[in-house]
Amino acid sequence: MLPRKLNATFVGTGLMWGAIALLAGCGESDKSDVAHTYYQTKTPYAPQQDAATYEAPPSGFVPVYTELVARHGSRGLSSLKYDLAVYNMWKKAEEDGALTPLGAQLGPDVLKIIKANFLLGYGVSGISTPGYGNETQLGITEHTQLAQRLLSRQSALFQAAASAAGSAPRQIVVVTSGVDRAVDSGAFFVKSLLAGQSALTPLVTYPPAPSPYPEGGKAVAQPAGTNRFLLYFHKLVAKTDAVTNTANPLYTTYQDSQAFQKWLTDPDLAAKQAAIQADTAAQAAGRAVLERLFTKAFVDKIAAGTYSFANTGSMTFASDDGKFTSTLTGDGKTGITDLASGGSLIYELYAIAPAMKAEAAVDFTVYMPQEQARYFAYMQDASDFYKMGPSIQEKGDVTWRMAQILEDDFFNEVDAIARGDLSHVAKLRFAHAEIVVPFASRMGLKNVLQQQPLATMYSYDNNPWRGDYVSPMAANMQWDVVRDGRGTLLVKMLYNEKETDFKAACDGARYAAGSHYYDYGKLKACYGHNAS
Template sequence: MPPSLPLSSMLLGLACTISAAPAQAVEGHYQTKTPYAPQQDPATYAAPPAGFQPIYTQLVARHGSRGLTGMKNDAALYTMWQQAAAQDALTPLGRELGPDILALMKANALLGYGVAGIERPGYGNLSQTGIEEHRQLAARMLARLPTLFAQVGQDAATAPRQLVTIDSGVGRARDSARFFTQSLLEHAPALAPLLYLPPAPAPYPQGRASVLQPAGVNRFLLYAHKLAPQTDFVADRANPHYASYAASLAYQYYERTKQMQALMIIPARLPAAATHARHVLERLFTPAFLDQFDGGGASYADTGSYTFTSADGKLTRTMKGSGKTVIRSLNAAAMKLYALYAIAAGMRHEVPADFSRYMPAEDARYYAYVADHEDFYQKGPATTASAGVTWRFALALRDDFFKEVDALARGDLRHAAKLRFTHAEMLIPLASAMGLKQVLAPLPASTSYSYENNPWRGQNVSPMAANMQWDVYRNGAGQLIVRLLYNEKETDFQAACDGARIAPDSVFYDYGKLKTCYGHVATR
């Protein structure tokens, strides 16, 4: 679209384009590694009531699709494959697995090389799919609220507002923010002067040599699951971040408890674990080779040294395994193969291999359940006895959404949008802290999570680039109403707040009533 057109015309044209071509869901059982697709066609969004105009929007989003976070599962499985090859213990399909693992390792070692905006190529970076997920997410935000952003852009010189952007400080979250905002400015260049990176909370750790974080980083909001004494120590109970810090330490302690470990081990002890492991692995390895695991007779670790060079010959990386990731059972081998299958779904531009060949659909569904079981107890609602320890550190993030709208209610319109970029470890707890239907459903400790007794699914709660957005509208009388989008689907707030709807079954909520409803919950 020609840049000489008015911003309002550009954004309206963008809205038509986006509405005409909604993204399609990704097929496969990839759990939280599922590549992102919006969960509702924008053309079906409810129109705001007569007299209401958009004045603000805010978002928190998980980083986009990425590579493996480290050379662990891939190298351990490759070591196992090498041993099987040496023993002539591979099936015809199994012989193809090793080169595909090596291709995946190479793609991860060089991931991001040559991509503008990626500072350090390697494991853990966004894939091209992940970059595009955030570019398109930004484009759909503009398309959804063309009048808001057109007005904000037109007023940039006379009455500037801010597009506040913060992230967790981790590379893939920071890069997601960068690609998101780049997309905003490509479609709406007039917004460029409004981008604002607030100073990071400081000085922390309290009482020690401070660790300065770059502008735009907020660990207390967006990395609260892993706050650490050496970077985030808070001693003063009156400090606004003390509750998050204390909740983070309580969560990290919970992760190490015997109670937690007992919950996590349940799937591996079920008969189905052995059945699925055999079904997956006997397509690749001979039964005699697999029998060597019996009685602890075999183990394979992420050892070895691997050197990879980019296609242009300008970057060479040598990776060495740590030996800390070990395969000691059929179940462990199959789970690690599933991990490669799942991550490869978001690396289709970088990895020519098709890992679905090695993971039949019925087995992929089973291992997605195992991963869901683990995430349900480790990141999700967990048990009734856990009393919210898995999500209370996300209350500050939830409250930050309310604080932003509180400012609007006071007439403070400095912020036109707030954009936050984080991780599954924060998105999943936030969904629980919000009490969203089909998300906050803890189980008694005596009842083990299953697909039959609980609706919680990682692919719906936190696929790659998962996001929560609030659109805020105001009428001439100053009334504020809010719509919640979860993965771009119009979503109800917690059931206790149904009385805050502006009409029965409406997706718009009166903000004053909504705040009161959640205020009661926060003080339970």
């Protein structure tokens, strides 16, 4: 548990600093100070339970099916923004002679981050287009090991499926969002699965993408194994995904996606995001970070608005062998306009650095003291909470309603098993935080679905939602299904590989008191699912 004692720098009238005082009552994702990890949704993945402690199936039940959805693994920065804006700030400080000894180290370290992102994935088998947004070596390892643990946990299930491949073949269905890092995560996962049991190779299948879409226009072909409606539902667009026929089962998902995207421009959301950034505690946290790197006079100019910086300009980097060169230009949309934004962009580099240890080998903890790391982690959580988490009570389910299609897909797969259709032995889905977060809300997981009234502000004191619990890198939900000789199905959920309860309202569906296995018939009734 983090201490309640506040750094004197932050004592004052800050709207949100009471939130950081500090993680008392946090719930699932509390960390001790010893861990020094305040990376929130960029937290590198680790399984949350020792597999040796998993509850065994009840007597007479054997594994019959398994499925998962997983976020892509640890990645680099998504684009040239935070890093270039910080570097431009650093260059101006260098010109002004305003660098502290620690600040002098910052520029070269930011350049290492930038170069690593420009070249990310170059020379790595399985990465087709090097650059920003790709998985790092750590991300590849995360999905490689996730597959190994699934294979170990379900070894009997997969061995039986492999041995039956000739007579009664069962499929391992693989589906992704179609976005590179999700596609790559799926590929590395499957590669690892087959390395562990090569006899599964003929079972792997990539179903056709939903088509033809957009309706009413020229159809846009999607590669096999792609399903944007299922795994990219936060960003469905008319150009590729328009659904105009109200009788189409995908019409509701498309409309829910449009509602979510409209939410992103809602004045109430904008007001919450602005309040997070403008709070006096956020400005104080930014000053504490910046004054370790730059002179007070330089920092004062940022505070006064005399100096501002953005991700403008072009940079070029080449691979060491000279065979790959990349030139990129910043779009100028990411800015440092005050102390809070200056500190928060350095926090973004602090948060991404652990994922890029193999590629950049920089330690940003020296630039982000633990006290400020905690505060900027809170700011990140608050922003994500309102944008794609449970959000504002008065806004209803706008941030997670679109995840209904994924909930239905999980249940539909088990429905097939229930009616004796064993054509699938597993379904593996690979997506993004913007899918995992709403899905966790949709499923009503403990400490995930507590909304805030519009009149209040999310804080660590009044809400248990934490990004590092809900969606670290490679975050995943898995359902293991077992069956007895009478055909009774039980389902157990693992969330980030920890045995996790379904929503509290479904406690009556447990197979036995305290068990993590749930009677499937009662479970789907509790969730209101109707077999399609």
